[in-house]
Amino acid sequence: MNKSLTNIAISLGVVLGFFALVMFVLGAGEAQEGALFNFSVDQATVGLRFLFVVIGLLIAFAVYYVTKENSAWEVGTRQVVWMAIGAALYAVFSWLFNGTVFVVPSVSQVAIRPAVAIPMFFGYAFGPVVGFFTGAVGNMFGDALTGFGLSPQWSIGNGLIGFIAGCWMLFKDRKQSMNTVLYVSGGLVVLTALLYFLNRNQPNMLFFDPDNNIFGDAAISIFAGLSIVVGFILILAVRFGFASNENVATAVMWGMLGNILGLGFAAISDIWINGYTLAVAVVGEFLPAAGPNLIFAAILVPLLVGAYASVQRQSGR
Amino acid sequence: MLVAWKYRKRRSIIQWFDPRAWLTFYGCFFMSILGFWDFRFLMFFFAITMIVLFNSGVTWKEMRRAFLFIIVFVFFFSILTFLTGRGGSEVYTVEHTIRDFKASFSIFGWTPTLKITVERAFYAVSQFVRIGSIAIMTILIPYSLNPALYGITFKGLGLNDKFAYAMDLTMRFIPTFGRDFQLTVDAQRARGYELEKLSGGLIEQVRKMGPIFVPVTIHAIIGSEDIIDAMDLRAFGVGPRTWIDVLMRDTKDRILIGFGVAIFIISLALGFMGYGKFWVPEVLLKLAGG
Numbered sequence: 001m002n003k004s005l006t007n008i009a010i011s012l013g014v015v016l017g018f019f020a021l022v023m024f025v026l027g028a029g030e031a032q033e034g035a036l037f038n039f040s041v042d043q044a045t046v047g048l049r050f051l052f053v054v055i056g057l058l059i060a061f062a063v064y065y066v067t068k069e070n071s072a073w074e075v076g077t078r079q080v081v082w083m084a085i086g087a088a089l090y091a092v093f094s095w096l097f098n099g100t101v102f103v104v105p106s107v108s109q110v111a112i113r114p115a116v117a118i119p120m121f122f123g124y125a126f127g128p129v130v131g132f133f134t135g136a137v138g139n140m141f142g143d144a145l146t147g148f149g150l151s152p153q154w155s156i157g158n159g160l161i162g163f164i165a166g167c168w169m170l171f172k173d174r175k176q177s178m179n180t181v182l183y184v185s186g187g188l189v190v191l192t193a194l195l196y197f198l199n200r201n202q203p204n205m206l207f208f209d210p211d212n213n214i215f216g217d218a219a220i221s222i223f224a225g226l227s228i229v230v231g232f233i234l235i236l237a238v239r240f241g242f243a244s245n246e247n248v249a250t251a252v253m254w255g256m257l258g259n260i261l262g263l264g265f266a267a268i269s270d271i272w273i274n275g276y277t278l279a280v281a282v283v284g285e286f287l288p289a290a291g292p293n294l295i296f297a298a299i300l301v302p303l304l305v306g307a308y309a310s311v312q313r314q315s316g317r
Numbered sequence: 318m319l320v321a322w323k324y325r326k327r328r329s330i331i332q333w334f335d336p337r338a339w340l341t342f343y344g345c346f347f348m349s350i351l352g353f354w355d356f357r358f359l360m361f362f363f364a365i366t367m368i369v370l371f372n373s374g375v376t377w378k379e380m381r382r383a384f385l386f387i388i389v390f391v392f393f394f395s396i397l398t399f400l401t402g403r404g405g406s407e408v409y410t411v412e413h414t415i416r417d418f419k420a421s422f423s424i425f426g427w428t429p430t431l432k433i434t435v436e437r438a439f440y441a442v443s444q445f446v447r448i449g450s451i452a453i454m455t456i457l458i459p460y461s462l463n464p465a466l467y468g469i470t471f472k473g474l475g476l477n478d479k480f481a482y483a484m485d486l487t488m489r490f491i492p493t494f495g496r497d498f499q500l501t502v503d504a505q506r507a508r509g510y511e512l513e514k515l516s517g518g519l520i521e522q523v524r525k526m527g528p529i530f531v532p533v534t535i536h537a538i539i540g541s542e543d544i545i546d547a548m549d550l551r552a553f554g555v556g557p558r559t560w561i562d563v564l565m566r567d568t569k570d571r572i573l574i575g576f577g578v579a580i581f582i583i584s585l586a587l588g589f590m591g592y593g594k595f596w597v598p599e600v601l602l603k604l605a606g607g
Contacts, residue, residue, distance in 0.1 A: 077548045080479050081541045084486030089537055091487070092494045093530075114526050118534065133480075137487055144455050145491075234520075292519075299523045300530060307535045315542065 008064055012057050019053045063170075072127045072169035079126065083133040086122035086162070090115055090138025095145040115142070116293045117300035119158060120255030123165030124301070125308055131162025135262070157266025164258030168250050175246075178239070178253045185253075188260050189232045192290075195282050196225040202283040224288045231294020232256070238298050247309060248302045255297045263290040323460055327374035331461035336470040338570035339462070343454060345577030349584035350450060354595040356439065358587070359446045366450040375460045387452045391445055412436045413602055435601045443595065464489060469560040478558040486544075494537060501532050 067073070093115035119138065123131020136159030143151065171177035201219050223230075235256045242248040267286035270276045276285070326332070331339055350362045377384075412434040462470070468485030472478060502512060505528050512529060516522070548554075587593050 075479050077553045078545050080483045080554070081486065081545050081548065082538075083480075083483040084490055085537050085541050087483075087487040088490030088494050089534055091491055092498060096498065114523060114530060117530070121534070133483060137484065141487065141491065295519060296523055299520060300527065303527045303531050304534055307531050308538065311535055311539060315539075 005065075005068070008061065012061055016054065016057055020050065023050055023053075067170045070170055072166065073129060074127075075129055079130050082122065082126045082130045083137075086118060086126070086130060086134030087137040087141065090118040090122075090134055090158075091141035091145060093118060094139065094142030098142070098146055113292070114296045114300055116158075116161065116259065117255075117296055117304060119162030120165045120258060120297055120301050121251065121304040121308075123162035123258060124168070124251040124254060124305070126166070127169055128163045128166035131164075131166040131258075132159040133162070135159040135162035151266075153269040154266045157262045157264075157269075160262030160265055161255070161258040164261055165251070165255045167258075168254045174250055178249060181253045181257045182236075182239070185232065185235075185257050185260055188264070189228050192282055192287060193226065193229050195279065196220070196287055199279040199283045200225065202279055220283060220288065224291065225283065227291025228260075228287055228294060229291075231291055231298060234298035235294055238302055242302065248305050251301050251305045252297055255301050256294055259290055259293045259297060263293070323379055324462065324464055326463075327461075329374035329461055330369055330372035331457060332374070332463075333569070334573050335564055335566045335570040336462050336466050337473040337564060338566060338573045340458075340470065340474060341574050342577035343458070345581040346454060347451060349581045350447060352584050352588045353593040354440075354443055354447070355593050356443045356446065356596055358593050359443055359450070362450045363446045366453050369457065370453055373457050373461060375457060380456065380460060383456050387449070387456060391448045391452060396441065413597075415604070435597050435604075436595075439597045439601070440595065459488075466562055466564065469562050469564055472558075472560065473564055479554060482553075482558070490537075494533065497536060498529070498533050501529055501536075505529060 064073075094113070097113045097115055119131055119135035122134040135157075136155045139155045139158035143155075168174065168177055200222075235252050238252045239249045263286055267281045267289070268278075270285060271278060271281050334342075346362065346365065350359070353359055353362070412432075413436065415433045415435060415438070417432050467488050468481050471484040472481035476484065505512075510528060512526075517525070584593070
């Protein structure tokens with residue numbers, strides 16, 4: 001077994017050990033009244049739940065093993081510099097457009113935060129490792145610059161945006177991969193939109209309205225709630241409008257999947273971290289973040305892909 | 318330049334320690350404070366923050382701008398929470414009213430009212446202390462850590478050479494891209510573009526960000542070729558990397574790490590036992606008739 005394969009196997013083993021500790025040791029206890037952390041796990045089904053953790057890790061290992069020869073996983077000088085540039089750009093843009101430096105007015109509860117196009121573009125252009133670093137480290141520095149403090153699960157979620165955006169490199173047939181992405185994303189969009197209609201009075205946890213002095217407690221507007229559908233339609237328009245330009249279509253499609261899965265991961269993890277219900281996590285957190293991001297992706301990512309293609313043509317690299 | 322790391326060598330408690338030890342302590346401090354809303358526990362963290370701040374060697378003149386931003390930001394959010402009562406609903410459910418102010422006039426049928434409750438007031442204070450402590454501890458780092466040591470510090474924290482160097486470059490690029498952004502904004506302003514006055518619907522507004530967003534990003538990518546060439550010429554990544562600076566960890570660093578880890582473990586234990594939740598002094602509740 002080579003060194004990197006051993007390292008991956010050890011890392012996954014550590015993760016499995018951590019889950020075992022949480023589920024079988026901490027999870028066996030009753031939740032304390034008023035305790036900040038609740039790790040209690042229904043012990044009747046804990047074996048089955050743990051089996052799913054094992055299956056998930058095996059899938060992750062299998063994906064790595066099958067694609068380990070793929071150049072997408074290479075980290076050389078270029079990737080190191082691109083990682084740093086992506087993360088620094090994402091941090092600077094996140095800081096500037098988080099509503100404290102440049103206050104760009106919101107449109108129907110949708111704040112204009114275009115920075116998310118950076119991990120999507122860097123993931124698409126330079127691979128999943130660069131994308132992950134750009135999203136995760138960029139988000140961490142962006143939060144630190146603002147003084148918000150860090151939210152590790154949202155940093156990982158942002159990292160996943162870039163990571164998944166770069167996963168198109170693992171597929172031989174781009175068109176087929178885009179069709180798969182389309183079906184998966186479409187299914188998730190319909191599911192979350194349905195959750196919105198069932199929970200229309202949920203507060204928008206991410207929205208700050210300076211005019212009305214409301215932070216995190218205004219009921220989600222219909223536009224914010226359905227922005228994921230609007231974004232999905234825009235992405236489809238770009239996908240088929242640029243049918244002849246596979247680069248743009250690939251970038252927006254995989255960026256969309258990364259956005260949905262990455263922010264979905266972060267929002268769902270708040271069920272355990274912040275004690276939210278599924279409705280609050282999905283309708284209150286996921287939709288107001290992921291929906292607008294799709295709109296930004298549909299507009300800004302094609303601009304970046306086009307400009308980068310020109311640079312590549314000029315430089316020959 | 319929007320962001321500048323104003324590091325210099327100074328008599329500082331932060332620089333007295335090994336950067337790895339300080340970052341480990343900072344990580345423990347940060348993860349620990351997140352577990353508390355109880356003002357009494359938060360004051361412990363605030364006391365640490367004040368000790369660090371007043372022994373950081375960073376002068377008021379140096380950090381005035383950053384500090385004013387933090388103060389205005391934290392104060393604004395705390396006051397906002399106090400006035401609206403929003404945001405604290407996750408940590409308290411019952412409110413004890415101290416006083417209700419009602420305006421003698423109405424605007425389109427709406428009468429402005431201000432309800433002062435013990436919980437709102439204390440939540441605002443707790444929020445101020447909590448966010449203020451995190452922000453101050455964070456903002457001191459770029460003033461105190463030598464940029465030349467970023468790479469070796471992250472390497473010493475367990476990252477491999479490539480990722481440690483990427484973290485190093487990230488921290489160095491942030492001020493540069495901040496400056497590039499400002500230059501681009503200024504150049505576009507000279508042509509009549511106003512970022513603060515974007516008009517049109519959402520899609521139109523996002524599209525209009527292109528003239529700022531694209532040049533800064535593409536300029537950064539083009540500029541990266543020079544750095545890549547320079548690194549390739551020095552055979553970056555060919556073999557194990559050697560670092561010019563060597564960090565030495567001694568007893569005081571181990572004590573600091575131990576202190577940070579102890580705080581973190583105790584905080585976790587207190588959280589499991591149900592301590593650290595939002596707290597209001599009994600005296601105030603009695604004053605409010607609770």
